[in-house]
Amino acid sequence: MTRWLPRTYLTLIYILLYVPIVVLVVFSFNESRTGYAWGGLSLRWYEALFNNRAMVNAMWNSLWLALSAATVSTVIGALTALALHRYQFRGKKLLNGMLFVVMMSPEIVLAISLLALFLLVGLQLGYVSLLLAHVTFCLPFVVITVMARLSGFDESLPEAARDLGASDFTMTRTVLIPVIMPALLAGWLLGFTLSLDDVVVSTFVSGPSYEILPLRIYSMVRVGLKPEVNALGTLLLVFSLVMLMLSQWILIRSKR
């Protein structure tokens, strides 16, 4: 009894976690139109997906947005983390705390306040407003990831580089950035993922000129579940798995 109970419990949890995903993948290859019955193997929903111009367009928009939001927030976040780590200044604690406020506050609050801000300054809702919003909520995650790496950083490394003749800039380029590279990559990937699947904030700050994938799917699902969505979900799953493996591979390589 004591032996099978934990095993069953664990198996149930994993079934609960993975069955929906497996169902999604399997049904993306379903010939049948209804989502409940198996009608044979087919790639027709993938074909339909790629023929849906609006969908493909939204996918490219989302990828481009995630790429730019992750990159911008990694650059700003890394510099912020370095400043917080390296210098003592007034209001440092406050600045640090404010990052957590952004991270912990409900998304809906952030969404409403960003929308209010954009309307106030008269910014047209579209790519730029989405980018600004996504950078805002990605930033604290990047800063915290990079700060964690910096806290274990040997302070004599920059000094050794300076001692051997490197200017502050050269030291940063040849020693500091390579050493914190794994954290930069991890922060970038985190930002990329957060941006790619954000719905709440995006709903508020996107405009008709720039449709992104999560919102497109959301509006599609509202009028009824189409099997195309299964195909799309499977593609996104494969994409995330590849990204995950890539990041792990980079981390392992950098440790060697």
Place this chain on the structure above:
Amino acid sequence: MKQTLLSLSNLSKQFGGKTVLDGLDLEIYDGEFITLLGPSGCGKTTLLRLMAGFEHPDEGSITLAGEDLTHTAPENRPLNTVFQHYALFPHMSVFDNVAYGLKMEKRPKDEIRQRVDEALAMVQLQDFARRKPHQLSGGQQQRVAIARAVVKRPRLLLLDEPLSALDYKLRRTMQVELKRLQRELGITFVFVTHDQEEALSMSDRVVVLKDGLVQQLGTPREVYERPANLFTARFVGETNFFPGTVESVHDGSITVDVFGLKRTLRRPDFAVREGQPLNVLLRPEDIRVLDPADEQGVAGKIVERNYKGSTLDSVIHLDDGTEVLASEFFDEDDPAFDYRLGEPVKVSWVDGWEWLLPGETATEEELSADA
């Protein structure tokens, strides 16, 4: 004539209101091995960081061969540092670590290759050039750090407790190796340590520091045999202090009363007068343990004995409670030479082996610096 290479004058440095260096003057000669010795917090590491350029003094100046370096950035100083925890770049191979300084000088590739190979051969690591630092042992990492610092052929090499992370045996090997390197390269070494044994065995001159001030500057022999004050005497090696009183002053000698013994001693450099209290300093190896029946000496008993291989170290409590450390060599004629705990003995010393200091009493602070 010894030539001054690095001249520190009137250096002061405070951190958050705490004075770490207090108007320190020091001349470092070209080609010497000089050690900064002192307890933690004495300012030795700060002094090294000022020389390297990682900190800047509040007051005073640093001059290297006539050139003012006080406010020069570290990358523009013709001296290099070996860090306490090596500070090897973890993402670079051993070769790239050593080549780093030369790449900064924009040397041609062939020259870099040749000089790095030479430097690695010098520290016997030529077969490890492709390894990453974490694939090396502590001693090997230490040698890479040294190769990386000397490959630039600096005028001066600063070493910040470079051996403190190594185990005892490896430390001894590295001490010998560092001395050899210093002789071969002819570079001036400034070595920081809190280990007095290391300081004595390696240095041409030792600077004893306390509270940001130089307590004594001299050869290891001078510092050990003729300490300038009680702090140096306590910090460098084991010391017995016998309180004495001047009985009478003669031309070249004085008569001192120590535990009721009247001993005629060499007259010290400082002024003495009758009735003045004195400290008679005796190293454990200066002490002679005599038979209790002997006429000379102060009575006591053995409370501890430690067999050290080449010496027998014992602790003797005198009748008034004073603790005396004695270290005696084994006698070839008496291989069974030993003491019983509690055995009554008398304690004396060889005439002329004592060192006299004015009779200030040791402060609590000086006693704790001993530990």
